[in-house]
Amino acid sequence: MTSRTRLPILVFGGGLILALLPPVHWAASGAGLVLGLPRSLFYLFASSVLLTAGVVGLWFADGAREDT
Amino acid sequence: MAVALTYGIVAVFFLAVVAILQRARIRDRDFTDFAVAGRSFGGVYQAMAFLNTYIPGTVFIAGVGLIATKGVLGFYQLPACLLGQLTMYLMARRVWTWGATYDLRTQSDLLGLRFDSRAVRIVASLVGVLALLPFLVLAMQSLGLVFSALSYGRVGFVAAVVVGVFAMTIRQIWTVNMGMRGIVVSDLFQGFIAYCVGSVLVVGLLVWLVTRGFGFAAVAPTLYAFPGPATPVPLAYFSLVFTLVLASLCFPDLFIRLYTGNGVRSVKQAAAIGVPLALVFLGGLNLLALLASAVPAVAAAPERGWFTLAAQAGGPLTLGLAGTVVFAASMGNFDATVQSCGAQIANDVLGTYVRLTSAQLTLIARIAIGVLTIATAIVACLPLPQLFTLVLFGIQTVVQLSVPLYLGIFTRFGNAAGAVGGMVAGIATLLALDLRWPIAIPWAWGLSAGLLALAVNFAVYVVAALVVPQDAAERERVARLFAEIGAPKPATALTAASGE
Numbered sequence A: 001m002t003s004r005t006r007l008p009i010l011v012f013g014g015g016l017i018l019a020l021l022p023p024v025h026w027a028a029s030g031a032g033l034v035l036g037l038p039r040s041l042f043y044l045f046a047s048s049v050l051l052t053a054g055v056v057g058l059w060f061a062d063g064a065r066e067d068t
Numbered sequence B: 001m002a003v004a005l006t007y008g009i010v011a012v013f014f015l016a017v018v019a020i021l022q023r024a025r026i027r028d029r030d031f032t033d034f035a036v037a038g039r040s041f042g043g044v045y046q047a048m049a050f051l052n053t054y055i056p057g058t059v060f061i062a063g064v065g066l067i068a069t070k071g072v073l074g075f076y077q078l079p080a081c082l083l084g085q086l087t088m089y090l091m092a093r094r095v096w097t098w099g100a101t102y103d104l105r106t107q108s109d110l111l112g113l114r115f116d117s118r119a120v121r122i123v124a125s126l127v128g129v130l131a132l133l134p135f136l137v138l139a140m141q142s143l144g145l146v147f148s149a150l151s152y153g154r155v156g157f158v159a160a161v162v163v164g165v166f167a168m169t170i171r172q173i174w175t176v177n178m179g180m181r182g183i184v185v186s187d188l189f190q191g192f193i194a195y196c197v198g199s200v201l202v203v204g205l206l207v208w209l210v211t212r213g214f215g216f217a218a219v220a221p222t223l224y225a226f227p228g229p230a231t232p233v234p235l236a237y238f239s240l241v242f243t244l245v246l247a248s249l250c251f252p253d254l255f256i257r258l259y260t261g262n263g264v265r266s267v268k269q270a271a272a273i274g275v276p277l278a279l280v281f282l283g284g285l286n287l288l289a290l291l292a293s294a295v296p297a298v299a300a301a302p303e304r305g306w307f308t309l310a311a312q313a314g315g316p317l318t319l320g321l322a323g324t325v326v327f328a329a330s331m332g333n334f335d336a337t338v339q340s341c342g343a344q345i346a347n348d349v350l351g352t353y354v355r356l357t358s359a360q361l362t363l364i365a366r367i368a369i370g371v372l373t374i375a376t377a378i379v380a381c382l383p384l385p386q387l388f389t390l391v392l393f394g395i396q397t398v399v400q401l402s403v404p405l406y407l408g409i410f411t412r413f414g415n416a417a418g419a420v421g422g423m424v425a426g427i428a429t430l431l432a433l434d435l436r437w438p439i440a441i442p443w444a445w446g447l448s449a450g451l452l453a454l455a456v457n458f459a460v461y462v463v464a465a466l467v468v469p470q471d472a473a474e475r476e477r478v479a480r481l482f483a484e485i486g487a488p489k490p491a492t493a494l495t496a497a498s499g500e
Helices: A003-020 A022-028 A039-062 B002-023 B031-039 B043-054 B062-102 B107-115 B118-150 B157-211 B236-248 B264-292 B296-300 B302-353 B358-380 B387-410 B416-434 B449-467 B472-486 B491-496
Strands: none
Touching: A003 A039, A003 B062, A003 B236, A022 A039, A022 B236, A039 B062, A039 B264, B002 B118, B002 B157, B002 B302, B031 B062, B031 B157, B031 B302, B031 B358, B043 B062, B043 B157, B043 B264, B043 B302, B062 B107, B062 B236, B062 B264, B062 B302, B062 B387, B062 B472, B107 B118, B107 B302, B107 B387, B107 B416, B107 B472, B118 B157, B118 B302, B118 B358, B118 B387, B118 B416, B157 B264, B157 B302, B157 B358, B236 B387, B236 B449, B264 B302, B296 B302, B302 B358, B387 B416, B387 B449, B416 B449
16 A cells, blocks of 8 residues: 555545444434434435545555556 | 427437437447447446446336335445445456456356356346346336326327337347447437436436425435434445445446447446436436425325326426436346346357357347347236335346456455356345345345345355365466466457447
């Protein structure tokens, strides 16, 4: 892992854990508000934004490589 | 007048697609051109083609219906779509390099190469086609719902399906003649309408809903809950997300996107473009479906919710646009799916038994596309069970390819016997369990039949690899394959890189 790719991979790894671990799903379940959003929606959108940032970040960090 | 306007908007869109295809008309030089468009497309085309295949029109119908009735459980496609594109990103170098080096045209081609086995190629191809069939029928049925909704119910469902089937069949003239090139070219426009115009429409409908009092508080609190440890199916949401993540690149029509790019960079760029688009579009649509659950007319007919909202919010003009968005998504998905099935039947089933020329392969693929279009059109006119169950069956079937596909691409572990045995055992287990528990299995904490079948598939693959280890020649062959990943690019790739 180079220093350029470390941050996007860490961001992405965080998103991956949030998206796939059942205990996280259970903890995020419910209608209680977090930053004005129902908890489960906050979880879904926050994890999705992290995943997106990870993939896009990886592309920019990885872009220096000589892929054809 | 209203119906003339709604149908007119769809007709204008359809004519625009035909005009684009006619303008871009280039005859295929050979079967590689037909199957993978000569590996000639850049990142933007690739991104739209991926989304147009991954997100079919049925997300506006079965997807909206599922969320409006089951709540956040139905959001599973959002994380799966994002993770699926990451999988594409990670596979890009290996798959594209092997594809260009060995002139691979299908997913089964790659599996045949990796395991050096005709049986792997044929079984993988048949599993892929079996999994795609429900999506062909669903695309036709989605169009039926579009044309029924656009007529404000004046055209009955069966008659509307016939109209949709007619439109889709006309469109396949260009799929038959132009193959993958026509599909990717039209995907750019169809994808723009479906996911960019679609996102704008979603945002507009969200604003309309919220300003009429249908905010977060109006949604039933139970719809914000994932099934938890106290329910019989605590792993149901995990099962849906994980199965679709694994299944994403197992779909032959999606996998082929790794070949149609003009290089590794284009495939990776497609993921970087596609992920934010998917986040905005699917995130918005899912939120809309959840908020719409409180609208009485949507609750009464959830699978028509997208059209109900559009008609209530903006009348015929908005309804026409909403129908066009679904039409664009359905058409892109159907084209890619039927083309992929045709290419696999020609290349990986018949082509492995009989030595066929490039022209003969193309002809067989074209005939298969024609036959599949007509056959699915007939099935689509029949009364069918819940649409979501059909979607799930296709996903659970295709995920059985994930064991040989991912282990074969990312590791040197495994052999042909394990790959074939695993896939066959997986499909047999799936069929046995899915008939009884089509969505979630209570005694398995809500895991799907597909995931349990996948565990059997994986066990067979591993046991076969341990019992029958690769001999020295096979180890050397596989090592050579993996060594090529970092090798200089083949000439075909460099010449193709200047295309589209």
